[in-house]
Amino acid sequence: MTKDQIDRISSRFPSRWFRNYLRSKLKSDPLYDAVYDELKGSNLPLLDIGCGLGVLAFYLREQGLTFPIRGLDYDKRKTDQATHVAQELNDDDCTFAEHDAREGIPEHLGNVTILDILQFFTPEELDHLVTTASDRVAPGGKLVIRSGLKDNSTRFKITVAGDLLAKATFWMKDAPTHYPTAEDFERILSPHGKVTISPLWGPTPFNNHLIVLEKQAAP
Numbered sequence: 001m002t003k004d005q006i007d008r009i010s011s012r013f014p015s016r017w018f019r020n021y022l023r024s025k026l027k028s029d030p031l032y033d034a035v036y037d038e039l040k041g042s043n044l045p046l047l048d049i050g051c052g053l054g055v056l057a058f059y060l061r062e063q064g065l066t067f068p069i070r071g072l073d074y075d076k077r078k079t080d081q082a083t084h085v086a087q088e089l090n091d092d093d094c095t096f097a098e099h100d101a102r103e104g105i106p107e108h109l110g111n112v113t114i115l116d117i118l119q120f121f122t123p124e125e126l127d128h129l130v131t132t133a134s135d136r137v138a139p140g141g142k143l144v145i146r147s148g149l150k151d152n153s154t155r156f157k158i159t160v161a162g163d164l165l166a167k168a169t170f171w172m173k174d175a176p177t178h179y180p181t182a183e184d185f186e187r188i189l190s191p192h193g194k195v196t197i198s199p200l201w202g203p204t205p206f207n208n209h210l211i212v213l214e215k216q217a218a219p
């Protein structure tokens with residue numbers, strides 16, 4: 001992503017704090033590029049669970065992807081900011097709503113993303129959310145997840161510390177409750193299609209991995 005693109009996306013946010021946060025996030029985190037690579041060949045609508053400020057949606061638009069995007073997050077401060085930006089862009093196909101994913105997810109058939117939110121879910125809630133999200137993936141579509149994985153690495157310890165700091169500074173509403181392992185994702189997702197798990201931390205110190213479920217296209 002070029003500096004101009006980063007400036008264009010971040011400058012649309014009314015809050016100066018959010019603008020600065022986004023500039024540094026977009027410069028340092030390989031997340032959005034990786035998700036773009038997974039979704040760029042698809043025309044299916046996208047459901048983004050735990051969308052935050054809608055950065056993924058605006059990034060995908062900046063990269064020329066035009067499919068409908070619906071973002072859900074239980075933090076209204078963030079969905080309000082995202083809605084403001086979508087309205088500025090006159091983008092009716094990009095919508096955001098306040099919603100707690102622990103209460104289930106709406107009907108949808110397409111691609112689904114769950115990025116950096118699973119640390120807030122108990123094991124049972126995580127199992128349920130990831131299974132339901134898999135059911136919402138269309139034939140030929142993908143569920144793309146990023147999550148810190150629990151293991152013995154120093155990266156994992158730094159991941160937990162980072163999430164605790166995010167809560168202490170009120171950036172996140174909740175403290176982390178549980179971290180899944182790679183085996184958890186294999187167990188939950190493999191009955192639904194092909195699963196790949198790969199490191200996705202770039203220059204960051206966190207133990208983040210990209211987990212992709214790919215459903216076979218209809219014959």
Ligand SMILES: C[S@@+](CC[C@H](N)C(=O)[O-])C[C@H]1O[C@@H](n2cnc3c(N)ncnc32)[C@H](O)[C@@H]1O
Binds near residue numbers: 049075078100
């Ligand atoms: C680290 S941020 C990631 C934001 C976005 N996915 C991204 O990658 O740009 C985690 C987001 O998950 C949201 N979140 C946490 N628990 C949630 C829940 N139960 N339902 C909906 N959103 C939730 C938080 O409000 C926050 O915006």
